[in-house]
Amino acid sequence: MVEHRNFIDTHVHFWDLANEYPWIENSNNDNLKQNYLIDNFIDDSKNLPLKKVVHVQAEINAKNKIIETEWLQNLSDNHALGFPNAIVGFIDLLDIQAEKDFEEHKNFKNFRGIRQILKSKNIQNDLLLNDIWLKNFDLLKKYDLSFDMLIYYSQFKQAIDLIKNFPSVQFIINHCLWPEESISDFEGWKNAVREVSKFENVAIKISGFGEWKTNWTTEFISDYVNIAIDSFGTKRCMFASNFPVDKFISNSSYDSFWLSYYKIVSNFSASEIDDLLVNNAEQYYKI
Numbered sequence: 001m002v003e004h005r006n007f008i009d010t011h012v013h014f015w016d017l018a019n020e021y022p023w024i025e026n027s028n029n030d031n032l033k034q035n036y037l038i039d040n041f042i043d044d045s046k047n048l049p050l051k052k053v054v055h056v057q058a059e060i061n062a063k064n065k066i067i068e069t070e071w072l073q074n075l076s077d078n079h080a081l082g083f084p085n086a087i088v089g090f091i092d093l094l095d096i097q098a099e100k101d102f103e104e105h106k107n108f109k110n111f112r113g114i115r116q117i118l119k120s121k122n123i124q125n126d127l128l129l130n131d132i133w134l135k136n137f138d139l140l141k142k143y144d145l146s147f148d149m150l151i152y153y154s155q156f157k158q159a160i161d162l163i164k165n166f167p168s169v170q171f172i173i174n175h176c177l178w179p180e181e182s183i184s185d186f187e188g189w190k191n192a193v194r195e196v197s198k199f200e201n202v203a204i205k206i207s208g209f210g211e212w213k214t215n216w217t218t219e220f221i222s223d224y225v226n227i228a229i230d231s232f233g234t235k236r237c238m239f240a241s242n243f244p245v246d247k248f249i250s251n252s253s254y255d256s257f258w259l260s261y262y263k264i265v266s267n268f269s270a271s272e273i274d275d276l277l278v279n280n281a282e283q284y285y286k287i
Helices: 038-044 061-076 098-105 131-137 154-165 186-196 218-232 247-248 254-264 270-283
Strands: 007-012 050-056 085-089 111-115 146-149 171-173 200-206 237-239
Touching: 038 146, 050 270, 061 098, 098 270, 111 131, 111 171, 131 154, 154 186, 186 200, 186 218, 218 237, 218 254, 237 270
Parallel strands: 007 050, 050 085, 085 111, 111 146, 146 171, 171 200, 200 237
Antiparallel strands: none
16 A cells, blocks of 8 residues: 555755754744654654655754754764655855855765755845856766755746756755745646656655645645656656745644655556555655
């Protein structure tokens, strides 16, 4: 049965508020304002056959970005299953000394890539068009790192320009290309997904629904999941929980997301399900 298959969660966050997270401190959601440590995550996921975990930078205070990676590596070194098995950290690619951060992050064996959130509705602030940012982006090739991309789907044309300019970089789209505004523009989101999927150096993570659709249901997300898989294929899609953000914003259990994913892919072949739940994550995050 699908629901008994092992899986890899490709997008989780741990945080110790002592390390400073301005977005949490400034949030109106008091649920977020508590530590979320590996023991909390293990408790949330205890009912399911979780195999490996990818940690994505949690918007820690930028001055602590290397501290976050060191902390996470220490967690992994002391956990029986090595959680988190891969680390995606933060580097400000607008920083003229960004290469120093690449070098420091790479000292930690689980470091696999970077994420700098690029969601912008103001073209003047769009980092995808910034020359300094683009010059530093080229360092991803030098250090053999992937790039987790979080954008609004309306930015897909700028994203495609970046993807085409860096064909040797592995791009991993976060949170199903952020479909929040698709409620009134579903065709626009679907078109963006199909256009981005045309490039072989791009994979997509199916996740994040609870962050923008607090009353999500399996039926609601099924169209998004199926379109993502239909566009990218079963070899370039991965699933994730976005915990604890989705937990604290939508008041959803860990099990609820994965049982929904299991149900939606239940008609796929055994090998396709293995790719979606495990194999693709192992390939793209080298774990």
